[in-house]
Amino acid sequence: MRYPQGGGLTAERRAFRERIRMEAAGMFAAGQVNTVMAKQLRVSLRSVQRWRADWQDGGRQALQSKGSAARPKLSEALFTVLEQELARGPVAHGWPDQTWTLARIKTLIGRRFHKTLTLSAIAQMLHRHGFSHQVPARRALERNDDAVTGWVKDTWPPGGSAAAALDGWIVFEDEAGFSMTPPTSRTWSRRGHTPVIRVRGRSRGRVSVAALCCYRPGERSRLIYRYILHDPHGGHTKAGRRSFSWTDYRDLLSAAHQQLGAPLVLVWDNLNTHRAVSLRNWVAEHDGVTVVQLPV
Incomplete structure (x- = not known):
């Protein structure tokens, strides 16, 4: 090579x-x-x-070898500074989104170091330092890492104890929407470290799926799910919704309780439908379902 x-x-x-x-x-x-x-x-x-x-x-x-054909325009010390600037993200440098392109990195190098490199030279330099062009992962803007840490420390232990006391299943619920169009944008990041971009924690997918991941010691794990297919021409479900209603969640939990044959300790987020009064009243009336709410 x-x-x-x-x-x-x-x-x-x-x-x-x-x-x-x-x-x-x-x-x-x-x-x-x-x-x-x-x-x-x-x-x-x-x-x-x-x-x-x-x-x-x-x-x-x-x-005999004469060494490297040419000295890099950015020394190791300057590249370390460049890596720190890249870690801050494009938005911190005035671009409207969170993906790095070669053209943007070229502009950043010119602004920060007053040097000019070709796009191919920048790509080669990034590859030499362990970077690659990747599709970034997504993380909700609404996520509060401090609240998550507090929840894991203070709220979750009682929930796990409740499942053990009831000899029941710990059930994690989440939902997602999917479109048929795959993501196309990529950004530069060090190989082995998938970049993460902040996006709105909402989806307008054509397929909505709600699933329960169910666990109990001594039992094989179970996956119980329901899905909704939306009209391919942009229509809604029969109920006029693009997502699950509280009755859909009620039916999913009822089916899971019946299928598993034991109490459920349900862990889910603060989606508006999860906090609906009708659904909370239904949970209160059924001893077989205990809800542990994730942090806001």
């Missing part, structure tokens, strides 16, 4: 090639012919011819 990661030879690869050339120098001194050398060294005949011309002009020293 001549240009690993699109960014020139590594030090190890340069050293390997130099060993091949030094071996060729010994074969030149021994009087071997080019065609035999090319076969033994597993290189092209043209390479052997070029090495022989250099060897005749300057000896073994002419075949």
